[in-house]
Amino acid sequence: MRSEEDLVLTMRAAAGQTRLPPDLASGVAGRRRARRARKRAGAALAAAAVVIVIGGISVGTSGQERTIPPAASPAGQEPAASPSSAIRPATEVWPEAVTRIPATDRPVTALSATEVLLYKDERFEVYDSATGRTRVLGRVPAAPSRVAVGTQDIAWADTKLGLWVLPRQGGQARRVGTAAADVYELAVTDGFLVWSGERPGVYRMPLAGGTPELMPGAGELRLASWPYAHAWDAAGNVTRIVDLETGRSTPVAVPEGADRWQCGPEWCTGLVNERPIVQRVDGSGRRTLPRTFMGYGLWWLLDDRHALYRVYEPDVNKAGVPLAIVYDLATGEMGGVGERTPGVEGGDVGRVQDFPTLFWDAGARFYRHCADRSCEIRTRGGGKEYTVLNVAAIRG
Amino acid sequence: MEEFDEFVRARGDALLRYGYVLAGNSEDAADLVQEALARLGDAWPRVRKKHDPEGYVRTTMVRLHIKSWRRRHREDLVAAVPDHGEPDRYADADLWAELQELPRKQRAVLVLRYYEDLPDHEIAAILGVSRGTVRSQAARALDKLRIIREARVLR
Structure with a gap:
């Protein structure tokens, strides 16, 4: 038989032999970014809007x-x-x-100089500050967790992975199909819904319906702002920008020691030594902000x-x-x-x-x-x- | 932010060891620690005020592990302790393997009691169960492991 002491010693011996991963801090930073995205994806829009206001910048x-x-x-x-x-x-x-x-x-987002998209009472509406009036775009049969605005359509993913579109001019909501996993980033183009989730991979589905299809060459990417997608390193720094329409891939010059490195198609910003810096994607034009x-x-x-x-x-x-x-x-x-x-x-x-x-x-x-x-x-x-x-x- | 990073640097190794004892393998241990630290990072201003970030992380880790952490294949679970480095003379590889076979909650109770050396009422608070449940889970686990309980001061 064994004693309690054996148990204590076995646990301590095991603990002493753990393999330590090389960079815990960057792993944690990557997790925090994914958590933030997950939180966004998980909350229905009606609730998320409120939370975001309260949890704004404190x-x-x-x-x-x-x-x-x-x-x-x-x-x-x-x-x-x-x-x-x-x-x-x-x-x-x-x-x-x-x-x-x-x-x-x-507000969900502004649509033009005077128009703001609203979500309330299970409807999308547009408020026009020029007239002070609100116009109903259409009913939303399944509460959105993620919304995208395209030139023709408003699209959303509901909390049960359903994908929907509603004409921007107003009309009837239409269910396009179902995503395979939570939708973190979503875009609607003239012919497709495009999205990515927790794991890398950008998917698309024709607006007419169908099954999710992994976009060519996008297996390791996450949708940024259409048509751009990003590759991240383990810490969540953006390392590559890909134009999904042209296939053009641009490497990002990530400065040594950068943290939270994030980029648009031309400019990047992030922290170096805890200070925010800005530079072009190729590393030129670098400046440290005041x-x-x-x-x-x-x-x-x-x-x-x-x-x-x-x-x-x-x-x-x-x-x-x-x-x-x-x-x-x-x-x-x-x-x-x-x-x-x-x-x-x-x-x-x-x-x-x-x-x-x-x-x-x-x-x-x-x-x-x-x-x-x-x-x-x-x-x-x-x-x-x-x-x-x-x-x-x-x-x- | 700086304080949080410093905490990760200073306490990371100890937390990984704790994660290893809880989860039984390095990969899940690193997963547990990273997820718990990410949550701590998000809650840092609030937690720091309460002066016990380490308690927060350890509690998060054990709860995560019991609740939902991904289950590895059985063959991974029964890997012997000294998979690298010098075998420790105290390491009982069979006992370690049997520990992995326990239900998660029972195993967590043992880790909190024998590795963390916590009294049963604190274990109960961490796991969100009654003290009686802690005692019965521990007793059942010790029986399975064929461990003779010494006369314990009731705690």
Whole structure:
């Protein structure tokens, strides 16, 4: 017979012989990115929109974050720091991209300069700020977990893997087919639905229906923004960009030590030594962003060339500090989103899925609520309207 | 962010060893640790406030393992302990193999009691079961492994 001591020793001996994987940290970073995508995929849109608003940008809720000085950057690369309160509001910098909608509606994404897609009461609707009216596009028979907007159609995956389309002009929803696994990224083109899931591989299905087909050469890719797909390394850094329409494959110059490396077709951003940097896909044009900029979550690109950064502002009581910065990677133009309540390091900015649309309640004030040794940022006031920034409408 | 990365660096090895004892193989151990650390990373501001990130990860790992972690083939499960390096004189390869055969919850109870050295009421809290369940699961597991219980101080 054996004793309890034998059990203890056997477990300890086994523990001592574990093979340690070479890079735990990058594995964890990759997981976190996949988790984020999974969370998005799992929640029905109606619930996700609410969650995203609440869980928007809560900067440094711990109150400790601001005491951490930003990491030093190599000499000569540092642009002049721009004071956080000197950043002009996005509503002034890009008035053409701003719409306002009643706060009773939750936007999904902007469709044009004045139109915003809404999902409510199991219907897709379009709010037009020019007329102040809402028009119903059609009923949604199965709640969407992932939505895509194409030139002709709105498409979605429901929570049970069903794939649907509805004409953008309005009409009847039609079930196209069924995906084999959860849909994380979805696009609708003129002839096809295109998507990818948790594991690499970009699939497509004709809008007329059929079975999912792995796109040629896309077995190791994940759909980014149609027609682009990405290859990632184990840590989730984008290493290659493929145009699925032409088959053109472009390697990404990932800097040594890069973290959360993310790219549009021309520009990339990510962290090097904890500082956000920007460079072209081929590695040229590199610059380290001012100290005011901090990464936000795991993926802060909003579209092919704009990114959303958190604001580093050590003076928590300073007035006129935006909640976040939208930054044009190509031109360096920037605009502040929302405004901090002095004394509170954060607030809510909403974004649904990967749509390049941000919305916030300019009338809201924020406060810290602490209980059970943890704090969160809550909102009071506001509730009248959302300011909606359609990043895709920013163009000179 | 920096603090979290530092935590991963400092505690990664110990967590992997714990994962190995729980899961019985290196691959699942690495899976468990990475998933639990990813969850910790997402919850870091909240967890850090409570001053026990390690407890959070270990609890997440054991719950993940019991709940849903992928089951490996039997042939993988019965691999002997000293699959590389020097065989440890204390390692009882048969006992280790038999441990893998136990139902997950029973095995988790044993790991928490004999590897983590936790009292039964803490094990009960971690697993979300009653103290009586912990005791009965442990007793059943020890019987299967033919381990004679010494007189334990009731805990």
